[in-house]
Amino acid sequence: MKRYEALAEDIAQSMRQGVLAPGDRLPSVRQASKQRCVSPSTVFQAYYLLEARGLIRARARSGYYVLGHAAVWPPEPDAALPATGTRAGAEIGHAASVEVSDRVFDVLEASRAPGVAPLGSAFPEAGLFPLQRLGRLLAHAGQRMDPASTLDDLSPGNARLRRQIALRYLADGLTVHPDEIVVTNGALEALNLCLSAVTRPGDTVLLESPTFYAALQALERHGLHAVEVPTHPREGMDLAALAQALAQHAPAACWLMTNFQNPLGSLMPEAKKRELVALLARHGVPLIEDDVYGELYFSVRRPLPAKAYDSQGLVMHCGSFSKCLAPGYRVGWAAPGRFARAVTRLKLSTTLGTCAPAQAALAAYLEKGGYDRHLRRLRDTLAARQQAFVQAVARHFPEGTRATRPEGGYFLWLELPAGVDALMLHRHALAQGISVAPGPIFSAQDRYRHCLRLNYGHADGALDAVETLGRMAHALAGQPRRRPA
Structure with missing residues (x-):
């Protein structure tokens, strides 16, 4: 646990115990820094984290105040969830x-x-979601769209939108060129295209357990076999079990969510993501990373995807605006690394393109600011x-x-x-x-x-x-x- 997280938890514990009551003013950043022997930056991060969790609120020129007591959580599930059929590190089941x-x-x-x-x-x-503003931008995009220009938005997608997505990567320290990005009909199409690019019927794919049901449906549709790997309810897939599954099954791919996994909500720590990418790279196994919830973090910054640690182009990162901005617009994307050409060709041979006005509207929204x-x-x-x-x-x-x-x-x-x-x-x-x-x-x-x-x-x-x-x-x-x- 990082220093600011430990400080935030200590303050939340004081709230649970009634030491800090609703309406109480927290010490100033300078006071807390001196009292706790930590840097002002650590105090700021702790206060931002508590604010994101709805426990405190800043008042202009006054400081931070307690809003209410932290929730009393039920006990957490064990690291190896019951009824998985295996425990973490134990022998992996059949495909x-x-x-x-x-x-x-x-x-x-x-x-x-x-x-x-x-x-x-x-x-x-x-x-x-800002659906009214998006609706105005969508109508404007439709009215102004030159019919000939709609051909420009066919696979790999609207150039302005791909540039804005690339800038989002850059803000997190990742260099992804717009030409490496393929805009899709939601993240599900991105994930399915990536799956098609690296598997053939009869292949085996490694999944978290439990896993997102759409991943199971995709495997069923493609005639693939699933190996469920035990997953920690807080930190994600068990890497010792993953190593065993790689040796035992020689899979064609691994599909997982490293950030706020559906259904567990687990968040894989950054060191573990680095280890995950290195482990898969040693076996030459592509990682299909479903990262549609990464923007919905409650801490001080967006957790990096596993893609951040990829030096061989094996991580096929997939995102979407459906969960955090525009549900129903069905605009997602893939940044498939070394498989970008294969994914683009599959897109061309299946759905060809993604709704051009929706892409243009989202590009305009991102360009005008306000997304953050x-x-x-x-x-x-x-x-x-x-x-x-x-x-x-x-x-x-x-x-x-x-x-x-x-x-x-x-x-x-x-x-x-x-x-x-x-x-x-x-x-x-x-x-x-x-x-x-x-x-x-x-x-x-x-x-x-x-x-x-x-x-x-x-x-x-x-x-x-x-x-x-x-x-x-x-x-x-x-x-x-x-x-x-």
């Missing part, structure tokens, strides 16, 4: 064919019903909602419930008491107008039957829905319901 689409479609179709509280949704609340200001507001809102959501889970769910501790994104992974079947809870919840994402859709081998992924990115009715879910979980666990504190 399995994938047949998950029917179950995933059933869950997602039920979750889209009108009036359902969308705790199982893959997107946060639409009101969190929007992201700060979005992150602050999500961090505050996470705190309220976690408090509701701790208050209403049965004893024995465990929860991950994401430092970004908007997903919380719950491990329920062993007697609670997540699929049954999903059916009961739908009958009450609540959607959830049950654990088995995140595994090719029907694991995580007593786990749930919940979305805390929605406000209206979300906390009431958590209380109702908790009541149902109590009933399924056979526990008397606790009286709320």
Whole structure:
């Protein structure tokens, strides 16, 4: 843990214990620096982190003030999550064919019903995005677009937008030339194109466990086999288990999320990312890096992707504006390193291009500025909602419930008491107008039957829905319901 993180946690602990009460003024940066024997920069970073988590707020020319107590978190799942079929560092299981689409479609179709509280949704609340401004830019782009110029936006995509994406990489210290970027119809197309570029039917792909269900669907569609590698709920894929899987299965690729993984919310530390890239490079295995949540961090800076440590062009980095700016516009991209030409040709031979007005509108938005200001507001809102959501889970769910501790994104992974079947809870919840994402859709081998992924990115009715879910979980666990504190 870094110094500023330790200081922030110490202050949050004082809030939990009642030493610091709502409304209290924190020491000035100069005072805290002297009292704690740390640099002013460390104090600033700690205060920024607490502010991002919705625990304190700065007042102009006055200082920082406590907003409320930090959430009391349920216990964290173990490093090797239950029901994975293996423990971290143990022998990796066989390469399995994938047949998950029917179950995933059933869950997602039920979750889209009108009036359902969308705790199982893959997107946060639409009101969190600047959709009116984007809509004006989209209309303007459509009106001014020269029909002949639309051909310029075919694969690899709008040059202005690719330049803006390259500038985002540069701000993080990565040099990615615009010509290396392929604009796609959302991150899913980027990920699928990358997968197609480096695999053939019958190949094996390494995945996190649990993993994003769309990765499983992609493997199923391409006729590929999955090997699920144990994954730490806070730090991501277990690298000792990954090394064993590489030696045992000779995979064609590895697909994972290093930043705020879906569904766990795990964040791989930078040293571990460096080790991950080096390990895969020694085996010559491409890494398909899904980084759609990287901008939704609650700390002081964006966590670097694994792409930052790639010197051989083996990391195929995929991003999107769908999760952090423009859901529904379906604009993503791939920066596929040495595979850029193969991905571009696959794009040309499949969907050919991505919506030209949407690309132009996003390019104009990024050029005009305001994106980082929007992201700060979005992150602050999500961090505050996470705190309220976690408090509701701790208050209403049965004893024995465990929860991950994401430092970004908007997903919380719950491990329920062993007697609670997540699929049954999903059916009961739908009958009450609540959607959830049950654990088995995140595994090719029907694991995580007593786990749930919940979305805390929605406000209206979300906390009431958590209380109702908790009541149902109590009933399924056979526990008397606790009286709320």
